[in-house]
Amino acid sequence: MTTQPDWAAFRALFPTLKHKTYLASGSYGLLAAPVEAAFLRYLDDRLEKGVDWGGWGERQEAVRGAVAGLLNAQEDEIAVTTSASAGINSLASALSFDGPRNKVVVSNLEFPTGAQIWHAQTSRGAVVEHAPEAADGTVPLEHFDRLIDERTRLVQITHVCYRNGARIDVEGVVKLAHARGALVLLDAFQSAGTIDIDVAALGVDFAVGGMLKYLLGTAGVGYLYVAQRHIQALTPTVSGWFAQADIGAMDIFANTPSPTARRFETGTPPVPNCYAAEAGIGLIRGIGVPAIEARIRDLTGTAMDRLAAVGCTLATPRDDAQRGPQVAVRAKDAAAMTERLAERGVVVSWREDKVRAMFHAYNDGSDIDALVEGLMANRDLLA
């Protein structure tokens, strides 16, 4: 029998939970005491040493290793970036769109950045086509099937949609795309840390994300995964001294990209953020993503069943395989509902006509109670 993690002890690491019901982890994950301590360690190191390039490099490498472990990638396949956008931009800069394969297919579940950057490539010859969502809020494989063809260079898919929590069939899309010679970029921002991701098994070519949400780190640090089989053939034109084969070479007469995914980095790493990211991902890996995934699935499933029972209209698919850590509830005025809940100490967020309750493993049944009670107390605002 496997022993269950001590969820009460995990919850106790997050001081905010003493005075808030926090269901906004898909916006910003809570600060854990060990992550706060990591930030303080950075300040102590600054005060003690001033400059510490060696130590800072070690922190960045620790983040690279932690992300590789999290995604089942090799360390050489991970670039440590400052945001998901930075990673997508670097990748886009390495792709050419001046031949017959100039199409980029993006799902309509993407976060804006994951579509805007590809639209920005239209000036370089790219043609962007969108795979629309169906009435149930998912993007079925048929919608990709219609668009992915021999002209498609890349397909951008989000693992879990930031608006409604719906999940895309990654393996299905990869199969379709690869059969037609197209690459797949997975945006794992809303899933990594809460869904067990194995980039090698999924077969995705690239993956991006950041550390401020479910990975319990902070803003200003992210990652790009580039499968080993693609690294040598891709030379980003978004570059810099930290992207070079030898960072210390200080060669101003050539661009000599690193043989690893570090070629997708640019300048000085986000040092303080690396301290926090290492600690945050450490917490996630310490418990293990499968256990976190199972707990969140139970919490969100219970929340959905209770919300449906009291008459809420859910925008998130109920099927466990089609959703992630978010439960989206339709409202007549989602902004006003979010404010009313905040007045009761219940922190959620909203997009369009949906109130988003985004769970992490530090949540428990009392948070579901507070959410249901808060929504019921303001049922005039529900759709």
Ligand SMILES: Cc1ncc(COP(=O)(O)O)c(C=O)c1O
């Ligand atoms: C799915 C998803 N992708 C990308 C982003 C944006 O990433 P960044 O601001 O790091 O570029 C977010 C949210 O902030 C997101 O939820």
